Amino acid sequence: MKLSGSQIIIECLKKEGVEFIFGYPGGAVLHIYDALFGDKKIKHILTRHEQGATHAADGYARACGKPGVVLVTSGPGITNCVTGLATAHMDSVPMIIISGQVSREYVGSDAFQEADATGITRPVTKHNFLVDSRESIAEVFKKAFIIATTGRPGPVLIDIPKDLTDPKVKINFEYPKKVKLRSYKAPISESKSKIDEAAKLLASAKKPMIYAGGGVILGNAHKELAALVKNIGYPITNTLMGLGCYPATDNQFLGMLGMHGTYEANMAMHDCDVLLAVGARFDDRVTGDTSKFCPSAKIIHIDVDPSSISKIIEVDLSLVGETSKILRDLNKAVKPYLKNINKSALKRWWTQIDKWRTKKCLSYKTSKTIIKPQSVIETLYEITKGDAYVTSDVGQHQMWAAQYYKFDKPNRWINSGGLGTMGFGLPAAMGAQLAYPKSEVICVTGEASILMCIQELATCLQYRLPIKVITLNNRYMGMVRQWQEFFYEGRYAMSYMEAIPDFVQLASSFGHIGIKIEKPSELKSKLQEAMNLKDRLVFVDIITDQEENVYPMIKSGQAHNEMHLSPTGKDTELA
Amino acid sequence: MDEKRHIISILVENEFGSLSRIAGLFSARGYNIHCLNVAPTNDESISRMTLVTFCNDQKIKQLAKQLDKLIDVVNVKDLTEETHIEREMLLLKLKCNKNQRDEIKRLTDIFRARIIDVTDTGYTVELTGATEKILAFIESMGKIKIIEMVRSGTLGISRGIDSLENIK
Ligand SMILES: Cc1ncc(C[n+]2csc(CCOP(=O)(O)OP(=O)(O)O)c2C)c(N)n1
Ligand SMILES: [Mg+2]
Numbered sequence: 141m142k143l144s145g146s147q148i149i150i151e152c153l154k155k156e157g158v159e160f161i162f163g164y165p166g167g168a169v170l171h172i173y174d175a176l177f178g179d180k181k182i183k184h185i186l187t188r189h190e191q192g193a194t195h196a197a198d199g200y201a202r203a204c205g206k207p208g209v210v211l212v213t214s215g216p217g218i219t220n221c222v223t224g225l226a227t228a229h230m231d232s233v234p235m236i237i238i239s240g241q242v243s244r245e246y247v248g249s250d251a252f253q254e255a256d257a258t259g260i261t262r263p264v265t266k267h268n269f270l271v272d273s274r275e276s277i278a279e280v281f282k283k284a285f286i287i288a289t290t291g292r293p294g295p296v297l298i299d300i301p302k303d304l305t306d307p308k309v310k311i312n313f314e315y316p317k318k319v320k321l322r323s324y325k326a327p328i329s330e331s332k333s334k335i336d337e338a339a340k341l342l343a344s345a346k347k348p349m350i351y352a353g354g355g356v357i358l359g360n361a362h363k364e365l366a367a368l369v370k371n372i373g374y375p376i377t378n379t380l381m382g383l384g385c386y387p388a389t390d391n392q393f394l395g396m397l398g399m400h401g402t403y404e405a406n407m408a409m410h411d412c413d414v415l416l417a418v419g420a421r422f423d424d425r426v427t428g429d430t431s432k433f434c435p436s437a438k439i440i441h442i443d444v445d446p447s448s449i450s451k452i453i454e455v456d457l458s459l460v461g462e463t464s465k466i467l468r469d470l471n472k473a474v475k476p477y478l479k480n481i482n483k484s485a486l487k488r489w490w491t492q493i494d495k496w497r498t499k500k501c502l503s504y505k506t507s508k509t510i511i512k513p514q515s516v517i518e519t520l521y522e523i524t525k526g527d528a529y530v531t532s533d534v535g536q537h538q539m540w541a542a543q544y545y546k547f548d549k550p551n552r553w554i555n556s557g558g559l560g561t562m563g564f565g566l567p568a569a570m571g572a573q574l575a576y577p578k579s580e581v582i583c584v585t586g587e588a589s590i591l592m593c594i595q596e597l598a599t600c601l602q603y604r605l606p607i608k609v610i611t612l613n614n615r616y617m618g619m620v621r622q623w624q625e626f627f628y629e630g631r632y633a634m635s636y637m638e639a640i641p642d643f644v645q646l647a648s649s650f651g652h653i654g655i656k657i658e659k660p661s662e663l664k665s666k667l668q669e670a671m672n673l674k675d676r677l678v679f680v681d682i683i684t685d686q687e688e689n690v691y692p693m694i695k696s697g698q699a700h701n702e703m704h705l706s707p708t709g710k711d712t713e714l715a
Numbered sequence: 716m717d718e719k720r721h722i723i724s725i726l727v728e729n730e731f732g733s734l735s736r737i738a739g740l741f742s743a744r745g746y747n748i749h750c751l752n753v754a755p756t757n758d759e760s761i762s763r764m765t766l767v768t769f770c771n772d773q774k775i776k777q778l779a780k781q782l783d784k785l786i787d788v789v790n791v792k793d794l795t796e797e798t799h800i801e802r803e804m805l806l807l808k809l810k811c812n813k814n815q816r817d818e819i820k821r822l823t824d825i826f827r828a829r830i831i832d833v834t835d836t837g838y839t840v841e842l843t844g845a846t847e848k849i850l851a852f853i854e855s856m857g858k859i860k861i862i863e864m865v866r867s868g869t870l871g872i873s874r875g876i877d878s879l880e881n882i883k
Contacts, residue, residue: 262735262736263743266786267786268732287786321786323727323728323786323788446783447781447784450776451777
């Protein structure tokens, strides 16, 4: 088959089973856009900003597990993608970004819309390629997809000079079945004896704890995890990225851990004697003060990335490889040791945990006059029966969504955990909605965050994406204000915006429906009304308690047992 | 933990951007590069880098893993973990008057260095050896004026017949 470079690109994407391209055209990719014109198999989603395209591809990938594909032009097209790439890179999301480059003869001459795409994106991609010949396009695509989707996944950029996509020059095309990647290491598999050692250590625990993160979802290992946890009867907590990898409504689940984690999860972390970490990376928002992290625990760490092991916390035993396989093997290996488990010690441990649970650390003061943000999430959970895809932006609303929406299934909670990118929520919801057109997709956001990618409302209209945008409007950059209240004696520097738009009018000017909710008494009925508008995007602007704070909170540099549970002086409970 | 000198040997795909990926990793993660040498190997698709850095044991392990994670990197080895040989080359351009010529000649003999260029007003000297020897030679120049100094950076190879390619 003789094809042009542009046609080869499209064919490669088809061979990889790509259904959507999220993109934005420009000079350097016009040949590719022309080749895409009228294509029946691949649907191109025209976003309104390249950042939106990267977050949408990212949201798509997080929701359905397939790599998200982005197509942008050179120069400003690719520089606009940097935030989206960094977001995906931090959270290990598989993505392919195709960027146009100026023709080879102009590279390096400061040509119009030239930017050093591979240089700029090098620290925010798993790998990147600058294609230097038509003949290598297919091979580079094959490599890029392998690299993006295997091991610890991540975004891969392919930068293609315009002349290589010229429709007039055609060459033979064949998609390689295999490519040589000698320097790319497949995950190693652990020896039986090491797995056995881990099983023995696990069964020897008197106060065990399991801490699971986003790696379980990325590695599609939630079933294996649940099987082990059920088999062994130990308590489990999830990181912000791991929510949904173990059912939140199960009794063995202690809630999220870390800075805004539950009392019981953090206390159990602090007191445990054996910790099993799965697909988690000991992020500083999770560990708090590392010198006081799990002070009396032996730690076992399962991860696909060898460089995650003992990066932050020195562990006693590491199992590197595909999370699902290791969990399966570990579950098998632990069976003969189950009889060794000290049943009475484990019972005492659960009694202690249940005592911690009676603190009801997520309870909050209700109000008849002002809507409490937590109650919005609780009501959403009720209405959607916990089955929606929920994306979020960054701030207090993100933490409340994580704390109060109980995720029972993986891939339902989509947020920028590692980079903390405001503006992520709405475009990510577009990706999730495209992946699952029949499912309910909700974007929980704040009045500040939503403005960072607000232009995507136009994309939502074009493709009729019936997302529900739930804005917890506290007229503050709430999370910033909270820190200023705690650490800067209430000097609210720049955390308040004077001119907040009328979101109802804004939504309607984009062709959507806007609903404003101000009274607690109408919260449920109006939210239900919004959710009932199945085929429309509804922007729900909810005026919430302005000075509500997120609790529990572990302040930076403190230990898991030094949580703050409530604000007022006499209530301040230090665990 | 104490910082120690480590010689890291890296085999890397001889491709566009490989060097900047490695250099970028060092700067992004706050590791120092004391010296660095890169050249192709007998397999022309592969370059070998030798890099000297000072860090503690925990950091060096993490550094090696991070390097290994780079897609272009074929293999990484901390040579200081085993018996190895180190060499460095020094080119020194010296300004000297009549009286100093003999002195330089004498020192090059002692250090088994070679004079590789001669002009009316100076010498250029070449010396190969372990870093301590190089440093001692520079030190011995005393009052002699150094016009220019070029060092290759450390090169290293393990003793015995193992090669970095087949350690895996
Ligand atoms: C792109 C970006 N810029 C700045 C920040 C820092 N930041 C974190 S939370 C926050 C405030 C968010 O305000 P809002 O969206 O209203 O959410 P709230 O905390 O009020 O729920 C800011 C500015 C960020 N996370 N991302
Ligand atoms: Mg706000």
